[in-house]
């Protein structure tokens with residue numbers, strides 16, 4: 001079933017069986033499988049700013065990069081520690097889990113910070129997954145999502161006379177409820 005994700009970003013790890021397709025300019029395109037890669041798609045809460053907060057000593061772009069890095073660290077730690085379950089080096093598994101936990105805590109702190117839409121500048125990706133009857137495909141999406149009480153709205157800096165706001169401000173939990181139950185959002 002084709003859809004866009006109601007979150008900000010999706011980080012997708014799959015096995016070697018392709019299947020993900022994205023819609024662009026009227027056509028469906030296969031997403032190439034690249035070994036050991038993570039596919040990142042933009043969701044409905046398009047992330048452009050992590051706003052004023054105790055972490056403002058980081059620039060906006062550094063904060064976005066930090067969130068990306070933390071999410072990828074968590075994903076890799078969980079992935080690696082679960083594949084090393086029978087590993088005799090218990091310390092290594094423990095270390096990975098500890099690193100994953102620290103990244104999770106840091107990421108959760110960052111997710112309390114404002115998350116807003118790009119006023120239509122960065123498009124959410126319409127995508128779907130095809131099924132191969134011969135080969136089993138496995139995918140592990142990790143969603144980057146705003147906290148329920150975060151306001152999702154276009155960046156004030158992006159709103160000008162020529163570029164009026166395309167979206168109303170909405171609390172994340174209401175936004176997701178409306179999207180899940182296919183109610184109008186704007």
Ligand SMILES: O=C(O)CCC(=O)C(=O)O
Pocket residue numbers: 005012014020127129138139140141
């Ligand atoms: O399996 C995939 O590659 C994508 C999964 C997906 O689109 C989703 O869980 O929202």
Ligand SMILES: [Fe+2]
Pocket residue numbers: 003004005010127
């Ligand atoms: Fe999806």
